[in-house]
Each structure stands twice: as structure tokens, then as C-alpha cells.
Amino acid sequence: MSEPSAEPQKTIVLQAKRQGYTVSFEITPNRLECWCSYAPSGLGGAPLTETDLTGFLRQYKILEGIQQESLQRLLHAAATGTAVSNLLLAVGTPMVVGRNGFINLAVQPPAPEEGDAGNNDNQVDFRQVQVFLNVDPGDLIGTIMAPEPGTPGMTIHGETIPPQAGVPLSVKIGQNVRLDDDGVSLFATATGRIYCKEADISVEELYTVSGDVDFKVGNIQFKGFVEIKGDVLDGFSVQADKGIRIHGNVGACTIKSQGDISVCGMNGQGRGTIVCGGNLNANFLYDTAIECDGTVTAEVEIRNCTINCLGAIKVAKGGLAGGESVALGGIETAVLGTVTSLKTRVIAGAHHRDLFEINQLFNDLKQLIEQFSSSPAALKNPMDFSVRKLAITKQIQEIRSRVYENCNPKVNVRKHLYEGVTIVLGTLSEQVKEERDGPLTIIENTLEGGFRYLGMTGLEFRAADIEQSFVLQAQRENAA
Template sequence: MRREVIVEGSTYNAALERGLKALGTEPGKAKVEVIQEGKTMMGIVVKPYKLLLYVEEESQQAEESQGKRPPQSFALEYKEDGVYLTVFIPPSKFTKSDEETIMHHLRRKRIEGLKADAVAQAMYINPGRPVKIAEPQPELPVDEEVFVYISQDGMQATIMLLPPEGGRLLTYQDVVQALKDKGVVYGIDEDAIRQALNSRRYGQEVIVARGQPPQDGEDARLTYHFNPEKKSKPEIREDGTVNYHSLDNIENVAKGQVLVTLTPPTPGVDGKTVRGTTVPAKPGKPLALPAGKNVVVSDDGLKLLAAIDGKVEMIGGRVHVYSVHEVKNNVDNSTGNINFVGSVIIHGNVLSGFEVRAGGSIEVRGVVEGATLIAEGNVVLRKGLQGMKKGVIRAGGSVTARFIENGNVYAKGDVTAGVIMHSNVVSGQYVRLIGKRALIVGGRVHAVLGISASTIGSPMATATILEVGVSPEIRQEYEELKGELQRLEKEQQKVEQVLAVLSKMESSGRLPPDKLIIKQKALRVRNEYSVKIPTIKARLFELEEAFLRGAQGKVHVKKVVYPGVSITIGQSTLNIKDPIKYVTFLRDEGEIRFVTYEG
């Protein structure tokens, strides 16, 4: 760090002495450059000496030096012919802060008849040269001063001492009173005040009071005692083949087992500024236990328990427990169609023309022919779907199959398969082809978030349509849910109005039997809506997120995509004319372009 001053003197030594004093250093420690040679004529100074003095210091040494004896940036002299001001800061380094410091000192000195133009001349025109700024007058003593500064957030108060000039020193009580005058009443550090008065490092801010910041409350949190992210995910062997027998997709629970624990939010602790103003803490955000089907809430409201033995699943943001229905053989004439509230496991095939419905998940360990499978949860086909152009699978979760051929598959979650051939597949998230072949050929495959495969299309230019983004089916679901939510919220408002009227009547006396029946019915509807409305809102939020992410979806091709394939992302479409290998397709500025494989 370099400190420098420009000074004038009638002789070289006079100018040098003034410069050393301004820098607060000793002879030999400052470097000197002569800016102007002095000149005398018959003992009269015609031209004064003008010198530039500077010292080079390490930053730490500079700080220590300034702490003990700050360099003199200006000097005030009371002479017989007037009061003179000399500014030692070169014009190129003179700042607004320097001007404020000098002007404050002049006000402290209470100089009468101060000439503003002369002060400006000393600061900006004649640095290093004494300039007369007032007529002769006695120098008045200046008491030691203290300034109090309060931070913008009110959490800190600092003081800065200014040195006396012939006046009295501040006492501890003076500083405390100055703090009180500024409204500082909390968090005062008495030791810091005494230390500041003992060290008296003028011009430096010292922290003497600290507020107490508010401690915001902790949000409520849910602890799951099962894996809520569990999905049907087949094992991929080292040789690239897929083991559809090892899915680990069922988590069984017993009646009374704790599924979720709720830790309530905390209110937080209010803070206080140095002025004693209370700063309110933000309370933690509450959460509700995600109660679904076949679960109960504990008496203290902090635990979610299984109401039956069965399989626990997280669907639509809520925890459900489903009992599992097993079919040991085929779904055929011996079983008829199946409609079950829980999950279904079928050890054989599902023959053409039959229907299986499940409130949970469906697992088929044989082949699904031209049948219909509808599940609120996941669908797992250990072998696959031979749909015969009429097979349909609908899942509220994901669909996993070894192959999908000549079928129709609709899933709100992922669709994962080894081969998809001549089928109509719609996924609310990703379509992923895995295993050695990982092939899509023929038909239409639509995914909201993205598609990945090794091979798409065929050397015979088989027409194959790939779409990424929001499907018409999903947009229709979104609009239907919005309408349903509006209807339920209006109904909920009516129920609350009815309950308010009945409550007012009840406060005046017992309700008649007919009004009591109405109240009980209204309470049941309120409880029903308290579950339905948050569920719909959660699904709408998921769909809105899907709309945003769909425009950023990609198609990943690990091996090759053939001519005859049409790729649509958002509103843009690209028809493949030539084989392209190891590529990722994405939408950029309204067009589809391809880059090196990113999958």
C-alpha cells in the first residue's frame, strides 16, 4: 500500500519536514521527488519548493500504523495574519469522504468568518500549500466527540471517537448517554465501550451493541417408515439382459404399523433490535399427515398407522395400504373379470377379452393378450403384452414390461420396456427402453418428459412416431381436474355456511333432530372434501410441472434412428431422412436439432 502527500515550503528542508509530519513517518523512511525547485531573490521566496513524499507499506503494517497514528491528510494553523488550511491529499486521490472529514473538523473548531471559496481552493486547487480561510482569531478548544451509527436492520450499533483539541475527554457515562440519545437500549457491550475509551483509536468504528436476530421456527416434517419412492425397476444383468423376476416392488405392512411420523412445526423465537424493537420470528410451516386408504391417524395426531395388513404405496402424494389379491393361474373363464380394491398378482396369463381392475398395482407373471388392465398404481408385466391391436393397459403409476406389441399403454408415470412394437404408448413422465434390444419400431410413443432407446425405427423405414411434451390426454385431464376443483371449492363454501348457521343455532340451545341430521351430513361432506381437494391440487401441481418440463424434453438414441421416424418435441417436428447414430434430439429456438448422445 502506498501513502503519499504533496507539500510546499520556503526551503527544501521546510517542505520535507512538513511532508514527514503529514505522513506520520521519520526521516529516511519516505521517498522524495522534487516536483518544483524553489527560487529566492534577495532573500525573498519567489518560488517555493514543491515535494512529493510517499511510503510503501504492507497492508497489515499500514493498518497497524493507521491504528496507532493515522496519517495527517490536512493541517489547520492559527497564525498572526489568519487561519490557514493545508490539504496533503493529491487531487487525483481526493474523495467526497475526504471533503466531509475536513468540513466536519472545521465545524468542530467553530471558526468565525470561514471563507468557503478559500476552503475549496485548499482542497482542490492548491494541495500541499497553506491557504488562508479566515481572519486571525484565537483557537477554541474542542472536546472529544462520539458518533453513534445504527445498522439498517437495527441489529448493530457502532461508535466512532473523534480526538479532542484542548478540550475534555469523554467518560463511560457520556458514551452510554450518547447511545441512549440514539435509542440504543438493548444488547449494549459495556466491555467494548471501556476498551474503546482505553485504546482511543480515533476514526475507527467499534461495535458496542448487538441485537438478537429472530430464530425462525422449523417447518413441520414427515418421516416415512417405508420407501415412498419404491418403483418397479427390473434388474439389468452384467450381460445386458433384464431380470423381470427380481423387481422388489412390494412392501408389506402389518395392521397398526407406523407408516409416517409427523414432527410439528415450531413457533420460533422473536428477536430484538438494539433499539429494543421486537422482530417477530416466522413460525414453521405446518404439514398434514398424507392419509389415504386403509390408514388411521393416532390419537395425538402425529402418526399414520396401517389399518389393515397389506401393501403400502404412495399414490398421488398420499399413503395407502392395499391388501393383495393373488390369482394362482390364468385370468380366464374360471376367474372372470377381476375388480379389486387392493393390488393384484396374477401368476398366469390374462387371456384376450378379460378385464382386471385394481385400486393398487397389478403384477402379471405370464403374458397379457388382448385384455384390459386398469390400475390406480403400477402395472408390472414379467413377460409382456401381446395386444392383438385391442389390448389396453392404464396405470396411475408406472408400467414395466419385457415387451409391448400391438397394444395400447397409458401411464401417468414412466413406461419401461425391452421392446415396443407397433403400439400406442403414452407416458406422463419418461419412456425408457432397456436391455440388449431397447427397440422402438412402428406405432406412436408419447412421453411428457423424454424418450430413450438404443434403436428407433427399422432399415425398412417403418413409420414410427415419437412425441415429447404434453399429450392431449394429459391436457384434457388437467382441464377436467380444474373444473372439478372449482366445483368442490364452491360446494365446500356452501357446507361451511351451513355449519356456521347451525353452530349459531346450537349456541342458543339444542338442535332439533332434523337439523342435527343436516349437521352430521355436512360434517361428513367437509371431511370428504378435506381429502379430495388437496389430492386434486397436488395432481394439478404435478401436471403444471410436467407442462414446464415437457418443453425441455429430449429423445436419446444410443445406437441408431432410421428414416421413416418422425420426432415431435413441443410444437416442432423433424422427419428423419437418413440413419443417424449415437444422437440426442432436443428443441432449441423453435426447431429440433441433434447433438452427440447425452443419455
């Protein structure tokens, strides 16, 4: 079929007058529509017939897209002597412009974690607002797609309308993105989130929230560093692989990072958690469960927290009170405990995961003994019982024999130690019977049993080295 002329076209109006009627056909400039009007003359004569109409369509080359329903309506109007206007008689097929070139992202948003509200068909997690497309170095993040050719159209005259191809995309490659040698594949060169808007694409290592983390921002799960200029409201979670810095305060939330975490303060209200793969710094920490692979430092106070720390726990100005604090690298605080004897337990020089394993094994041993004791004599197997008991005992001994380079069973109190505090150093546990003023250091007394209360030395001085000096002195005195 022929193609329509490229010259500008105008509306065509074709009119046929007969003794009994007047019929007109209006063809739009793009030749895709034909509108028809019919009026009886009132002067006698025969109305429009199907043969007449077919002849007009052939004469005016109206060949494609004829609407049969409109034809019947027109013929019915003619037969009943009724006028009709603006009747769509024929419709062509428009040309479809091809899709422009675009970036086809290869990364899918993460699936909801087990336990998310989104897993319940009857609930909607309104805190899940954003989708972070996280990537690692070497990940394919997208492909530059070529423009599509488009689809040809057809005029009502049967002429082909050539398709118009889309426009190639001129990609603007930003930071941490590499274009492969094939010219179309895009790869990440750093860990972060994909930013892609039209022709711009990059991998961002920093995600900044200028205000609060609330229902407008939603939960954050990011493979880079997150900085939050405001607060994190109750119920939200912030997870970032490379670190988190929160200028404001945190409520009953989940804060998690493989790197360092810094917050102004956090009141977890007994529901908040922090999981930190680096060091944790805060002004204050209240009612929060904390697991930290580095050092936990609070400027003002730590109160009613459960802390499991593989570094040291340090409180600069205020006190450590309430809850249980386990620190492999030792504990230092201005004040330990409270005047109200709030139940406070500190464990220095122990690996919290070892403690968990040992507690599990002691429970297993208790169950084994209870099961053996309650079994009928005929069913008891003393040999099997002894073997299993010995195996558990050896496991406990193996855990207790583990050596950690930064292990420091030492507690420093700079200002005041209150009575009622339970202190655990290694395997030795004592409850403080009387208050003491600081500065003082508490370590285990391996010669006489119990604790040694000494003038304070920094946590950089290991308890084992200090105690060894007492042992050597005692050996020299005995030798003399």
C-alpha cells in the first residue's frame, strides 16, 4: 500500500447532494478519522441507500476501519427521514512511536524479612515506604536498552503510516558505576544504593535524611552509610552496612550496622535494640538491648540496658546502673550502681557468646541429671550417663579455656561504687557489700580470693598484668 504524503495536510470535507438528501464526509488532517453527517432534503426523492453509501465510500477512498455499527445507524436514519450529524464512520490505525532508549535495571528490591508485618496478608506495614536497590562491587545494575522501531499505522484510505523510532538514551554515568566494554552493561564499583532517574545513574554510598525518620521516610535498609539529621521515631528500623550517624534521639527502634554507630541518645523503652559491628557512641542509653563488636561509649549515662560487648564499656561523666552489662575488654564508669540499689550486674573479661554456650550446656547437664535420677532403676545406664556427662563437662572446660587478646576482667569506678552491685570477673562473682569512693580499679585477687580494690589505672593496663605484679611480689617476699 502507498504511504501518505509528507506534506502538511488539511481537513477534507466532501459533500454529495441528491434530491432526497445531503450527505457529507469530513476527513481529519491525519487521515485517521472520517465523520459523517446526513440530512433529508424534505423535497421528495429517495433516501440514502446502502448502495449509494457504498459508492460514496469507494469514490472518496474510505476503505479501512469502517465502523459497521455507524453504517447501520446512518442507513436507519436515512430510512426514517431523520438527520444525523458528527457520526464517526471510519477509524484508521495510528502509528505508534517506538519506545525511547532506557536503562533496564537488573536489581530487584529485597523481599520482606521474616517477621515483617508485610508477610501478614491482613496487615500493611506503613513504615515500609522506600525501596532501596542495594548493590555490591561487581554487581550488574542495569543494561542500556536500544530504542524500539515503533509500529506502523494505516489511514482510512489504506495508506501505510511509517513508524517513528524512539530516541537513543544518552546515559550520564555517575559515581561508582562502570560501563562494560559491550557498551550497554552497567556494573557497580562500590557498595551502596542505585540512583537512577531517566538518563542519570550512579551508586550512592551515603544516604542522608535531612529530618526525622518517620512515616514519610519509612524504614531504611541501605548497603552504605546513613546519616540522619533528626530523630528516629518509635517503631522504625535503620539498617546500614557501613555505619550510622543519628544527630537526634532514637525511640523504641531497631538500629543495626556492620560499622560504627553514633546516636545522640536512645530510650528503647524495653523494646529498642542496637546491633553494632563497630564502636557505639551515644550521650545516653536507656532501656535498650545492645550487642556491639567494638567499644560502647556513653557521655552521660547508661541505665537499665542489656549490653553484650566485645570491646569495653565506658561512661564518661555519669553512671552505669541497672540491667546487665557484659564487656570482654573491661568496664569504666564514673558511678556504678544507684543509691536506690537498682539491680545492676556487670561482667568484665567474658565473651558473651561463650556465656550463652556455657549456660546452654549447664541446662543440658541439669536435664541429663534429672532424667537419669527420675528413670526407673531397670532403665538406668550408668555408663551412658557418665559418657554424656563427661562430654558436656569437657565442652564447658573447652569454652572456659578460650583465650582472647583483648580480654580484660577489670572494672574502673572514677567517682562512686554503690552497694548491691553484682560484679563478675571471669568466673568470680561478688555482690558489693559497702559503698566505696573512687577512683578505684577492681580486679580478681588470685592469691587470697575475692577482689582487689586498687588505685585506678586505665583500661589499657590489663588486669592479668597487674595481678601478675602482685604474684611476683608475693613470691619474692616468700623467698626472702
